[in-house]
Amino acid sequence: MSDLLYSEAEDDLRAAVRSLLADRADPAAVLARAEAAWEADRRAAGGGRDRGADGHAGGAGPYDPALWAVLAREMGLAGLLVPEKLGGAGASHREAAVVLEELGRAVTPAPYLTGAVIAVEALLGCGAERDEVAALLTGIAAGRRTAVLALPWPTGPWRGGAARERAAATVRARPGGSAAAGRLTGAVSSVADAPAADVFLVPADDGLHAVEAAAGAVEPVTPLDLTRPLGRLVLDAAPAVRLAGAEVATAAVERALLAGAGLLAAEQLGLAEWCLATTVAYLKERRQFARPVGGFQAVKHRLARLWLQQVSARAAARAAADALARGAGDAAVTAAVAQAYCGDAAVRAAEEALQLHGGIGMTWEYPVHVYLKRAMSDRIALGTPGHHRTALAALADLPA
Amino acid sequence: MAEQTAPQADDGAAVETAEAAELTRRTREFLAAHPPAATERLDFLRARFAAGLAWVHYPEGLGGLGAPRALQAVVDAELEAAGAPALDTGRTGIGLGMAAPTILQHGTPEQRRRFLPPLWTGEEVWCQLFSEPGAGSDLAGLATRAVRDGDAWVVDGQKVWTSGAHHARWAILLARTDPDVPKHRGMTYFVCDMTDPGVDVRPLRQITGEAEFNEVHLAGVRVPDAQRVGAVGDGWRVAQTTLMNERVAIGGSRRLPREGGMIGVVARTWRERPELRTPDLHQRLLALWVEAEAARLAGERPRQQLAAGHPGPEGSAMKLAFASLAQRASALETELLGEEGLTYDDWTARRPETVDFLGRGAGYRYLRAKGNSIEGGTSEILLNIVAERVLGLPAEPRADKDAAWKDLPR
Numbered sequence A: 001m002s003d004l005l006y007s008e009a010e011d012d013l014r015a016a017v018r019s020l021l022a023d024r025a026d027p028a029a030v031l032a033r034a035e036a037a038w039e040a041d042r043r044a045a046g047g048g049r050d051r052g053a054d055g056h057a058g059g060a061g062p063y064d065p066a067l068w069a070v071l072a073r074e075m076g077l078a079g080l081l082v083p084e085k086l087g088g089a090g091a092s093h094r095e096a097a098v099v100l101e102e103l104g105r106a107v108t109p110a111p112y113l114t115g116a117v118i119a120v121e122a123l124l125g126c127g128a129e130r131d132e133v134a135a136l137l138t139g140i141a142a143g144r145r146t147a148v149l150a151l152p153w154p155t156g157p158w159r160g161g162a163a164r165e166r167a168a169a170t171v172r173a174r175p176g177g178s179a180a181a182g183r184l185t186g187a188v189s190s191v192a193d194a195p196a197a198d199v200f201l202v203p204a205d206d207g208l209h210a211v212e213a214a215a216g217a218v219e220p221v222t223p224l225d226l227t228r229p230l231g232r233l234v235l236d237a238a239p240a241v242r243l244a245g246a247e248v249a250t251a252a253v254e255r256a257l258l259a260g261a262g263l264l265a266a267e268q269l270g271l272a273e274w275c276l277a278t279t280v281a282y283l284k285e286r287r288q289f290a291r292p293v294g295g296f297q298a299v300k301h302r303l304a305r306l307w308l309q310q311v312s313a314r315a316a317a318r319a320a321a322d323a324l325a326r327g328a329g330d331a332a333v334t335a336a337v338a339q340a341y342c343g344d345a346a347v348r349a350a351e352e353a354l355q356l357h358g359g360i361g362m363t364w365e366y367p368v369h370v371y372l373k374r375a376m377s378d379r380i381a382l383g384t385p386g387h388h389r390t391a392l393a394a395l396a397d398l399p400a
Numbered sequence B: 001m002a003e004q005t006a007p008q009a010d011d012g013a014a015v016e017t018a019e020a021a022e023l024t025r026r027t028r029e030f031l032a033a034h035p036p037a038a039t040e041r042l043d044f045l046r047a048r049f050a051a052g053l054a055w056v057h058y059p060e061g062l063g064g065l066g067a068p069r070a071l072q073a074v075v076d077a078e079l080e081a082a083g084a085p086a087l088d089t090g091r092t093g094i095g096l097g098m099a100a101p102t103i104l105q106h107g108t109p110e111q112r113r114r115f116l117p118p119l120w121t122g123e124e125v126w127c128q129l130f131s132e133p134g135a136g137s138d139l140a141g142l143a144t145r146a147v148r149d150g151d152a153w154v155v156d157g158q159k160v161w162t163s164g165a166h167h168a169r170w171a172i173l174l175a176r177t178d179p180d181v182p183k184h185r186g187m188t189y190f191v192c193d194m195t196d197p198g199v200d201v202r203p204l205r206q207i208t209g210e211a212e213f214n215e216v217h218l219a220g221v222r223v224p225d226a227q228r229v230g231a232v233g234d235g236w237r238v239a240q241t242t243l244m245n246e247r248v249a250i251g252g253s254r255r256l257p258r259e260g261g262m263i264g265v266v267a268r269t270w271r272e273r274p275e276l277r278t279p280d281l282h283q284r285l286l287a288l289w290v291e292a293e294a295a296r297l298a299g300e301r302p303r304q305q306l307a308a309g310h311p312g313p314e315g316s317a318m319k320l321a322f323a324s325l326a327q328r329a330s331a332l333e334t335e336l337l338g339e340e341g342l343t344y345d346d347w348t349a350r351r352p353e354t355v356d357f358l359g360r361g362a363g364y365r366y367l368r369a370k371g372n373s374i375e376g377g378t379s380e381i382l383l384n385i386v387a388e389r390v391l392g393l394p395a396e397p398r399a400d401k402d403a404a405w406k407d408l409p410r
């Protein structure tokens, strides 16, 4: 049976990440930065390459580089899943999930799910003993490099091969001078955290390649969720290093998407927690009819139900992280359950938070909408709840 | 049930201790002295109680060894492997799950010695005389009076929805001893002898056709003061122990494997009867399966927290979740069965001693599960409790807190 609790070390990790984010990335700051990044992209797209008054250059994304330096480099969190011999922490999905809960709670724009989970898993799936792969993992663990898997979102697991093929269909490889070096041509739409990438892991017709970000072009897309930008990656005979052949690449992508889906649930739990805690606090203060609004039973019951949902979401997310960490035989089932449950839980918590804040919940200034947009995007990103339930029909032997 | 709340042995490091090894040794020694195959069931259970292997977290001399609760699993695993007789928890659930923890916590040494051994072995069955026609959710408003008369109390009133009163030897009873103070302060908690001539048990037939619960009329019932549990006027506080344990017992204190609850019944039917499948039912089954699995895992966390010595508020959520899941799973099953869903196994007005969810048809499950969100505190009341005690939201304004009970509008 899985361990569904948090260890003392995990509690300490949470406390460290939480206090860092509270200092450096309160929701108002996150929103201001995200909006500035979008404005800068728009200006850049309109031809002006100038920096705005906010100092943002087009293509930089909503990230806070100084914050990422602390998270990735100083705290070593980008390398949680990287083996120790490559400079990583050799930790597990349980710790990575704790980090994601906190990043979700603060809706922090950071390429963590994409760079430190999905890309790392894809690389591990290519074989960490290979020099090209090891070099990339070492760079990620040191917080020097950020890799992003160039798959168009939404992309769910369970059809990893199909997902890879879809991307591959749009990217073609032409062999270069050596077996490993070639050139890639094509485009991949909706690559999440594309602006954060130093290097893209690109599935192509003959396997998985590494392409330096500078060798391709990223066209910004206006995202529903400004805190996790999307980009269209365009490659025109870009120099590439092949990391794995077609078969290994398929398995590596499958593995990456499974871990991504399982751990996205932790982020969704964090989003839901913030929404409930903030709404409860607000409604204890907000008075109408000469009483705190949080004292009306219709409201109390809605909040109590959100709490119940959070209890189940936490258990489901924790089970998925633990199963991934143990390499458990039912990791696929727990990940599907976690996504099917937590995807809806986060959206519902955000929707209820908005409604129960009244007019202020509709304002740009108040951060509920940032959570709503993230929650809605998350519910689509790595497969909708319906997609994961359908997967369970096969995984849990409940055929149509 | 109290003796079953202990997690299984692989739940945590807590059990990998010298204490666990010692318990294993004791249990094996006990089994050698009382081989299950050669020992009468009752003799075995009595000896097990005497050996302190009944509920190890109870004190020595009362069926336990003062050991951590989580270690019960070690004992249970040994006993089960040896084919030891199991408790009939269906009949004795109220005793084990509610009366016992209350008597342990608030009873006198004499009461514990007198009541706990036959309660645990199942020789004496217990029922719960709390709810009244005028006091359900608002239990503290109850009107059954207990008046002091020498070294006894004379009890008059009516209780209702009393499960198992027809085969109970004893009852836990909450009665009003002081109508002149606010309602929460004027109650006292007793143990009532169900064989007293003033106790009249009448069956109440329920929607399933059977009469699992009863009306109990109390007329001049004499309860010795020695059967008072806790101080006079302290009944509400004592009853909290009962109610909290009741919710844990109903919420599912036992560890479930995947598909262990009502969802498993539906899933099996689904697999065995492909001809019943429709796309709509498939979607609903998958959605419910996900929810049931999330709730099962959510029920596992409080157990692990308890074993690790850090109980959290999550336990209070489980009764709500399981009630709703049992209702929806059994409804889905009934609908899935189609033509068979139109039928019912048996409307005979039986007087069952246990609730047999799995041994009966889908229609019975559907109907009986309706009670899950009413018995032991309704889901609405539990949502109030979560909102106020877990989330810290303000209570509704109320007029009944400070006025004397006798002055409240009824």
Ligand SMILES: Cc1cc2nc3c(=O)[nH]c(=O)nc-3n(C[C@H](O)[C@H](O)[C@H](O)COP(=O)(O)OP(=O)(O)OC[C@H]3O[C@@H](n4cnc5c(N)ncnc54)[C@H](O)[C@@H]3O)c2cc1C
Pocket: B127, B128, B129, B130, B131, B132, B133, B135, B136, B137, B138, B160, B161, B162, B163, B164, B213, B371, B374, B375, B376, B377, B378, B379, B380, B381, B384
């Ligand atoms: C199968 C079964 C077995 C039982 N066994 C026993 C037993 O052995 N011993 C025993 O003592 N009792 C037993 N009960 C009784 C049970 O505890 C009560 O039925 C329950 O507490 C509800 O009380 P009530 O029936 O008076 O409903 P009421 O309290 O009248 O409630 C009616 C409705 O109003 C709602 N409501 C009430 N107050 C509020 C509020 N403040 N806010 C929002 N909604 C509210 C309720 O949720 C319910 O939906 C049993 C009940 C059932 C169904």
